Amino acid sequence: MNHQVISWNAIAPRIKEFRETVYLLKRNKLTRIALLAIYALIFIAIFAPWLAPHSTHIMMDTNPQDKLLAPCTQYLFGTDELGRDIFSRVLYGTRISLQTGLLAVGISLLIGVPLGAIAGASEWYVDEAIMRVTDIFLSFPGLLLAIAIAAILGPSLQNAMLAISISWWPWYTRIVRGQAISLRERQFVKAAKAIGTPHYKIIFSHIIPNCIAPVIVQASMDIGGVILTIAALSFLGLGAQPPTPEWGLMISTSRTYFLSAWWYSFFPGMAILITVLVFNLLGDGLREVLDPKTRKKQ
Amino acid sequence: MRIFIIKRLLLGLLVLFGVISVTFVIVRVIPSDPAAQWVGPRATIEQIEAARVELGLNDSFFVQYGNFVADLAQGDLGKSIRTHQPVMTELKAFLPATLELVFLSTFIGVFLGLYLGVVSARRKDQWVDHLCRFFSVATVSIPAFWIGLLLQYVFYGTLDWLPLGERLSMNVKLFHEIPDITGMLLFDSLITWNLVVFWDALKHILLPGFVMALFPIGLVARMTRSALLEILNEDYIKAARSYGLSERIIMWSYALKNSLGPTATVVTLAIGYTLVNTFLIESIFSWPGIGNYIASAVVSLDYPAIMGVTIFSAVSYVFLNLAADMIIALDPQVRT
Amino acid sequence: MSEALLQVSALTKHFPITSGFFSRPVAWVKAVDQVNFKVSQGETLGIVGESGCGKTTLVNVLLNLIEPTAGQVIFDNIDLFSCSKEELRTLRQHLQIVFQDPFWSLNPRWLIKDIIAEPLNVHLKLTPLERVKRVEELLDMVGLPNDAVFKSPHEFSGGQRQRIAIARALALNPKLLVLDEPTSSIDIFSQARILELLKDLKKSMNLTYILISHDLSVVHHMSDKIMVMYLGEVVEYGPANDIFNRPTHPYTKALLNAIPDITTESLEEISELKGSVPSAVNPPTGCRFNTRCTKAMDVCMEKKPGISDIGYEHTANCHLI
């Protein structure tokens, strides 16, 4: 058996499972649309520089004599207060929102999942300690954290993302801990213990992989939630800084021109709505598909 | 049961203490000069120095922390740097407006959400279900501040059906006696049968109330739907069906009752979220509540005020959690 | 056959039932109470009892998955509860287990090759090739085809999974294998084949078994010695055939009576067991079996029966004797 065959054979069942999941997802009409939309968003995010009709002045080239032009053939979504093409900026914004959304959820997962697994699979005092810290972070309004981080490090998109991750991970800790507690009693965990597998290995190779399904569901919905929260922070001036084409910042700025240029807030708003919506729909679909109770055998 | 509650309460206190300490540390770490803010713009160096002494900022970190905790134990959150008024007094003044909004939007959210959830579950996989699901997902995906502005434009700017913001119109505020029992205008005016005020207050709360209700609607609808679908597969429901009970009665009185446990948990979650959402919505609707208060405090880095609201929301969160735990504990299905 | 591989003395596990604010224990579940036995090299000890009699707790304690309240387990001349962590880890190589439920004893997200190789990875440093070889060897031993390695557990039947679990347990050539109801959750056809496999493996690898089951016939078929447990206590102990032909304790008799197709003259007067095992929280005083024993006397209610030797290493705890 050569090495390549081994690795391919090892991946094959995973791919099969993934395909199966995607197949099940596609059976639901709403979810199918959401999936298509997410493909489209990812496509836009990757190819934004080629798709944007006015890529030179999307970020910082100001062009104020063309300010606040209504949508027309040259500017599909109109222009903003400094004459920049809103269409191009919305396209670039896709990239920013997806990036920050994924990253923030990723960081939260990196903190939250191991902590939850450790809490759920360890002695009561470790569990208590982790869960009390989790509680503290949960009952802490994320906004204050964002303010604090913005005040200490200066407001920026990265810092907003950091603040969100710091206030978001406890949710995953909770979910994973609940799962881990039930897994702890499973015989394969006991078997691993009986074999002599070290504690940390049990946590990382037995417990975490088996509580990942609800986490994936939650995370896919949270991507939407994070994008929304980042937008809200930008709206409060604690997130992205101009001239970044971040949707929340665009809406925040557009408030001033709300009555003179409806398109300015409308298109970024719709962009947020659609993006968050499709991730939520995906999460909903995943929940049905990944839930062993409802997962239908082929 | 009582011991369970006491235990949870004490744990809640522990968490609160943690939150308070973390908040305090954060506020001290943040580079800012409360003294300079205290004396206002255009102050002289001497004035700032005097304020520093007055505010006790020259004490050591631990002395300051001790004073803070001691004051807090007496319900003293310090004075707002902006307005020089005790934060506690201000919170008390702004709280009823926020509570009114939160209660109303939760109320709307739960009722509409339950209704949508039930309709969805009854017509699973039909187009009504798809529509309801789409709607409930959409409501949690809308940037609330954005839809708030849009609705203002439609209902005030274009249609002129509803007022733009605030709790009462100027005329009512100036020339009518405003009942003040709980501070929640709808409730107060109703029990004193002051219909002018009630009607006016209702018109004013509709828009912000609806915008804030959007999230709970979606959350409750989704939760109800999935809980119902699970329950409808249970044997006792099948049995009820076989007795010939109508679908409607099965749904509303058998299934729904049993799905209330998870729904209640979600509702407490939604209240918590709504409370945070006020930070964004209230300033848009000029709603004189906590959210508006903290929005101004953030802009001017009024730390005592920010800390006050933080601690307040932490307290609410702890209590909401406690409530959720108790609902779950009281649920005969869960208690074994 | 004289050297004891496993020596268990006065093993006790009580779980507290807590109440009140400071979690004071108000009662104890006496899951395992003062259990003594020993297992010699190459022998099979069968432990029998209804569910709830403390078998599972006993297994957990035996493997040091939970700590006992009191007592001692000496395996291979090493005290399991006072040895160092390192010693314990090496000890585990020689002390393996096959769990009851093959659906949950294999990590559903792992491939068979990883499941079987897990003990190898933990204890031995093998090259990938050596590891593959060993896994294939083990699969062969338990009668599974080679191409199973890249499959997931859910692609196998219960019986096949149990084979996988056995292969994993055998990976390190253990000295003692604990079989916790290995056949109770698989179909009857596979049950017999698994038992045959276990017998064969024992012979070829010179293994020692502790076989735990609620089914006396399974135990009889496999074991050299049998220990009957009731409510955390040993009620009868002796050579398998002796217990089977000459049951002394009413509980053992009742268990035998429950096996269809078996008629022993001494069982005639015993009707079926009624009710279920009483709660172990407050076990009956005196003889713990007194609530269900048809022959219960006054003394059974008050006094705990002592051990009576009936000869041929056969003992029973009953006032009748």
Add this chain to the structure above:
Amino acid sequence: MREKMLSNVKGISSLFTILAIAGLLVCFSVAAATAAEPKVALYIQDTEPILDWDPSVESGGGMLVLNNVYETLLRYDATQKKIIPLLATSYTQSNYGMTWTFKIRKGVRFHDGSKLDAKAVKFSIERTMKLGKGMSYIWAPVTKITVVNKYTVKFDLEWPAPLDLIATSNYAAFIMSPKAVKSHNQDWLSQGNAVGTGPYVLQKSTMGEEVILRAFDDYWNGWGEKRYDFAVVKKIVESSSRRQMIEKGDASATVYLPAEDLDQMKSNPNVIVNVGPSLENTSIMFNTQRAPLDNKLVRQAFAYAFPYKKVVKYAAGGYAIKARGALPAQLWGHSKSLFQYSQDLEKAKQLLKQANYSQNSRKLLFTYVSSMEADKKMAEMYKSDLAKIGVEVELRGMPWESMWELSKSRKVEDRQDIFAMLWWPDYCDPYSWLYNMFHSQKEILYNLAYWSDPKFDKLIDDANYEMMFKKKKSLALYHEAQEMLLDESPSIFVYDKKNTLVTHKSFKGFKDNPAYPNVVFFHETYPE
């Protein structure tokens, strides 16, 4: 079960009937109330109406409210550049501007009924000085206040100062009732009480939200035929809300609308856009302590790179005029013959080359107040033009407090490089203006270019001294000082803001006075 549900339906429908009837009743009663309704003026602004009700302390946004409840001795009319008598009918100065004597108006009553006299004036100013808060430092030259007789009060100064201007200050110069203040504890005023002589009496104040004022029937200056019986000042953050309210006539006056809205509203017959000069100007301060802006050539290059015209036209929306020197055109000391930069990117590049500015040096940090839309636009435009000469800038919008705090960081490396500054006078005097922004300071306060030049210090110190005696010489010195600033370019002087106050057509009588920016003296106004 079904019966129960039916009865519920019944219950709901009867509830609706009750609601409908109630609604009708309300409509009637509201209609009845409108007939004899007193007139209300509603002024909406984007910030809190007032922060501290103590007139000795407040220096935030409370100018509008305080000027309607309290009065000062004199008022400055900045459009006419003259001082008008208010609570003082006349004043004289002697002893080279070291002694000032004010005649106090007779027959003036405070809101609590007590009478205004010299003692009240002495009490009020001394109280403000003693508390030492807010803008009380404007009285710093005063050593002694003497009550000469019941209606005459004399101020002795330590050094010559324009006390008449000081007495017109928009803060810290209010006269309050000694009787009321003395009979309560010190916090009484702060807690939301006011006893002044102004035309309006404080009726109700919701902290941070709104202030309701009621006309004072015994006001010394009397009332015209038509008046506003109530004046309400309210915070409405969203500019779109403010515009919609004023266009519908729900509000009488508002400020700080975006230029785009103002342009559109000019064609709306229902509203009047009042555009007038202001004493506020916007400038950009360079960090002169840190490379690369510690180099005069680089600073000059930056000054040439600035898009002045575009900023005036698009950032300020045309509601501004390009600045000439540090002092705004309306302020005494301004000079029309000063040098004026205009954008010249080629020259900027050349200067950078001359200064050996390396193209890939670090990104410069540009901070501005996040809530100021015009500053944000200015920053973005400047950033895009600086990019053209090879300078990378990072923008950061912050609340004023954090931005100021950052600018005062101990380490120079932590501070910003470019700082957008809005400045307005304490009282209409060039010295305090130039002193605050550019005089050497031991501890940084508002000199956020960290500029320090003894020659400049001496120039403005002399100019201030000469002002009381030789106005021409003083003017020349101020000119020289500003020329120096333009050459050294510690800062770019961008534009003088114009005041834009929008009123509804029914709101009559408003006169703009840039010395009191965005203040409406409700006594002058009337409904129509």
